[in-house]
Amino acid sequence: xxxxxxxxxxxxxLAGAAYADVELNTVALxxxxxxxxxxxxxxxxxxxxxxxxxxxxIYTITFANHGTEPAADVVITNPIPEHMVFTKVxxxxxxxxxxxxxxxxxxxxxxxxxxxxDAKGQTRPAKASDFTHVRWTFQNPLEPGAEGSVSFxxxxx
Amino acid sequence: xxxxxxxxxxxxxxxxxxxxAFAGGTPAGTDITSQATxxxxxTGTGHTGLSNVVTTSVAEVLDLSLVWQDAAAVAVQxxxxxxxLSFRLTNTGNGSDAxxxxxxxxxxxxxxxxxxxxxxxxxNGNGRFDPGIDExxxxxxxxxxxxxxxxxxxxxxxxxxxxTTVNQLGASTLSAASNTGVGVPGTxxxxxxxxxxxxxxxxxxxxxxxQGSYRIMALSAQxxxxxxxVVADPFGGSQPVAGATITYQLSVIATGTGTTNDVVVSDxxxxxxxxxxxxxxxxxxxxxxxxDGDSGDVGGTTTGAITVDIGDVAVGGPGQTITFTVxxx
Numbered sequence: 001x002x003x004x005x006x007x008x009x010x011x012x013x014l015a016g017a018a019y020a021d022v023e024l025n026t027v028a029l030x031x032x033x034x035x036x037x038x039x040x041x042x043x044x045x046x047x048x049x050x051x052x053x054x055x056x057x058i059y060t061i062t063f064a065n066h067g068t069e070p071a072a073d074v075v076i077t078n079p080i081p082e083h084m085v086f087t088k089v090x091x092x093x094x095x096x097x098x099x100x101x102x103x104x105x106x107x108x109x110x111x112x113x114x115x116x117x118d119a120k121g122q123t124r125p126a127k128a129s130d131f132t133h134v135r136w137t138f139q140n141p142l143e144p145g146a147e148g149s150v151s152f153x154x155x156x157x
Numbered sequence: 158x159x160x161x162x163x164x165x166x167x168x169x170x171x172x173x174x175x176x177x178a179f180a181g182g183t184p185a186g187t188d189i190t191s192q193a194t195x196x197x198x199x200t201g202t203g204h205t206g207l208s209n210v211v212t213t214s215v216a217e218v219l220d221l222s223l224v225w226q227d228a229a230a231v232a233v234q235x236x237x238x239x240x241x242l243s244f245r246l247t248n249t250g251n252g253s254d255a256x257x258x259x260x261x262x263x264x265x266x267x268x269x270x271x272x273x274x275x276x277x278x279x280x281n282g283n284g285r286f287d288p289g290i291d292e293x294x295x296x297x298x299x300x301x302x303x304x305x306x307x308x309x310x311x312x313x314x315x316x317x318x319x320x321t322t323v324n325q326l327g328a329s330t331l332s333a334a335s336n337t338g339v340g341v342p343g344t345x346x347x348x349x350x351x352x353x354x355x356x357x358x359x360x361x362x363x364x365x366x367x368q369g370s371y372r373i374m375a376l377s378a379q380x381x382x383x384x385x386x387v388v389a390d391p392f393g394g395s396q397p398v399a400g401a402t403i404t405y406q407l408s409v410i411a412t413g414t415g416t417t418n419d420v421v422v423s424d425x426x427x428x429x430x431x432x433x434x435x436x437x438x439x440x441x442x443x444x445x446x447x448x449d450g451d452s453g454d455v456g457g458t459t460t461g462a463i464t465v466d467i468g469d470v471a472v473g474g475p476g477q478t479i480t481f482t483v484x485x486x
Contacts, residue, residue: 024208052218053182061193071197083183
């Protein structure tokens with residue numbers, strides 16, 4: 001009897017996994033430049049456990065379709081973390097369009113098309129420090145077993 | 158439903174990101190979190206997924222600025238004691254830190270070495286050194302503690318050697334260093350920061366020097382005039398009666414130190430008297446009364462007064478004596 005229940009639970013878990021389809025994982029890295037014995041500068045990326053104001057962090061989001069069906073209309077969105085200012089998009093998969101929001105995620109567009117309205121009601125072009133979200137819109141479906149990553153850089157204020 | 162509210166929270170936090178600004182940087186101990194969202198469709202059905210939350214914590218950066226505040230070299234006199242130079246120490250790091258201080262007055266490149274006395278804190282916070290009120294700094298005893306972005310005034314006191322001469326410059330340096338740590342910028346001092354956070358040595362290595370200076374100025378020399386009058390009446394006495402002659406003598410001497418330049422003495426001819434022409438003299442040498450090439454005149458520069466330009470008067474130099482006579486009407 002006990003064994004039968006265990007088997008049932010496992011079956012349900014398997015069904016759940018098949019349904020969870022696209023998995024997303026985020027890491028935060030910083031670059032450390034050191035000089036090696038030959039006197040050359042070597043840049044390594046390490047996990048950004050501790051940062052200080054002025055440090056740049058590279059946020060890398062990996063995705064993988066573990067499902068059995070292609071995932072269409074894929075959109076990955078990442079808010080610019082608090083105390084951080086967006087510096088640039090580091091990595092974009094082929095066929096993915098990058099857009100930015102400067103209003104908390106209501107409107108996404110190319111940075112040059114974004115504006116913000118200040119307290120006096122004046123509208124001006126959005127600056128990097130106004131950016132609130134970065135978004136990748138995939139043109140092509142993500143086939144079963146496909147994986148990749150997107151990344152952006154931001155600087156701690 | 159739960160998913161929707163979490164998404165909303167993520168959006169709300171990101172809005173805060175653009176409204177918060179910290180002059181000295183994000184405070185030490187702040188956790189920076191990031192989480193990505195994915196939306197997609199499978200066979201026409203929409204799905205939303207979230208990544209893990211990645212957390213990065215802000216370490217304490219050790220940084221400071223130290224700036225000499227006096228607008229120019231502080232004017233002092235030879236032998237003066239406890240002369241203050243003002244400095245402003247700012248914690249430009251992102252956490253609270255204490256700073257140790259030291260002075261150094263035997264420096265190259267100046268004309269004399271001030272004699273280092275001590276350092277005082279701006280205890281009453283008025284930005285000015287107040288003897289007896291502003292606390293004496295004791296290394297390790299009352300090291301100034303500053304919150305991120307906070308500043309304080311410090312006073313570096315020196316005595317001025319008596320052997321100095323006018324216009325000489327003497328420099329003195331104040332040093333401030335983070336008590337948490339100094340070293341090569343970027344050095345991580347594990348657990349040394351506020352609340353046991355890691356501390357990172359900032360761009361200026363956690364310590365700074367700032368140099369101020371003193372300049373010897375002449376004590377503003379002063380000129381004293383002693384005036385005396387001698388009356389000779391027509392009857393061989395000294396009664397101030399009509400027809401009596403009064404001889405005025407003005408002795409001009411310099412006091413203090415240095416030289417007073419371009420001294421011009423004027424003295425009004427008293428009412429009810431008449432100046433006796435040709436009697437205005439400097440040190441016994443007569444002037445013409447007219448306003449002309451010599452240094453004295455009567456009524457020319459100032460109506461009803463004698464005027465003598467005696468030029469520079471040096472302390473210790475010979476006194477200058479002006480005389481003239483009047484007759485009582």
